[in-house]
Amino acid sequence: MTILVCSWFNAAALLSLLVLSAAYLLYQLENPDPQTLPCFRMSHDMDALRQSFKMLNKSCFVLGASGETGKELLEEIIKSQLFSKIVIIGRRTLTFEDEMYKNVIQEVVDFEKLDEHASAFQGHDLGFCCLGTTRSKAGSEGFVRVDYDYVLKSAQLAKAGGCTHFTLQSSKGADKNSSVLYTRIKGQIEAAVEELGFDRYSIFRPGILMCDRQESRPMEWAARKVLGPISYVFPTAISIPTSLVGKAMVNNVVLPLDKKVELFENKVVHTLGKLGEQK
Numbered sequence: 708m709t710i711l712v713c714s715w716f717n718a719a720a721l722l723s724l725l726v727l728s729a730a731y732l733l734y735q736l737e738n739p740d741p742q743t744l745p746c747f748r749m750s751h752d753m754d755a756l757r758q759s760f761k762m763l764n765k766s767c768f769v770l771g772a773s774g775e776t777g778k779e780l781l782e783e784i785i786k787s788q789l790f791s792k793i794v795i796i797g798r799r800t801l802t803f804e805d806e807m808y809k810n811v812i813q814e815v816v817d818f819e820k821l822d823e824h825a826s827a828f829q830g831h832d833l834g835f836c837c838l839g840t841t842r843s844k845a846g847s848e849g850f851v852r853v854d855y856d857y858v859l860k861s862a863q864l865a866k867a868g869g870c871t872h873f874t875l876q877s878s879k880g881a882d883k884n885s886s887v888l889y890t891r892i893k894g895q896i897e898a899a900v901e902e903l904g905f906d907r908y909s910i911f912r913p914g915i916l917m918c919d920r921q922e923s924r925p926m927e928w929a930a931r932k933v934l935g936p937i938s939y940v941f942p943t944a945i946s947i948p949t950s951l952v953g954k955a956m957v958n959n960v961v962l963p964l965d966k967k968v969e970l971f972e973n974k975v976v977h978t979l980g981k982l983g984e985q986k
Contacts, residue, residue, distance in 0.1 A: 753983030771837030779953035
């Protein structure tokens, strides 16, 4: 019995060491120091940037506002008071109890017949897309339908409707040439939207999303439990709270345009989400 316990302890210790080593490696290699990127030097001017942006009276729409990241994003958009008009586009009407949502406009659309709802995408300056599902929930075809077809068609209608800045929630590891369906589709939709030629296109590649999902996703739940201690030691290595992703997306819109296509990996998303915070 003693030998068995010792063997189990050694195996657990080795596994923990390997996971921590992998997290540290990711932390070091994922991105250069965010402070070396030009846009992050503007953090001390965030209040001024927000005020200047607010005076532009821009409108925005949000796709995927019922999802975990979308909910956080919508809340952050409202609290920021940056936009004169906020529209959420979805397949059903959402119910909000808080008074702060009273001026949010809801457009209900059939994603299988988006051409019939082109008017919902017209007249917006900015678009935020957090649409997404999983293969376990929708099957392979359903996953591709939502994460590629719906997203691309929405982006096309937004571009035609006058949207100039499109923000897409993708995923860490996105690669259009990947052998893994999930990361391949994420990479392919990134590339397809880029071809539409938005004046500004911001791609966010967050790591594992840390949140308390209402929807049951056992694998994600298990991953969050395992990654909890790692996230405490290496907070930007492989995971990120959904609330921070929402803040990062909103903070980014007020920053001066650095380049037409912006790609933010997990470590930089952390930094973007904390811009303007009181020290």
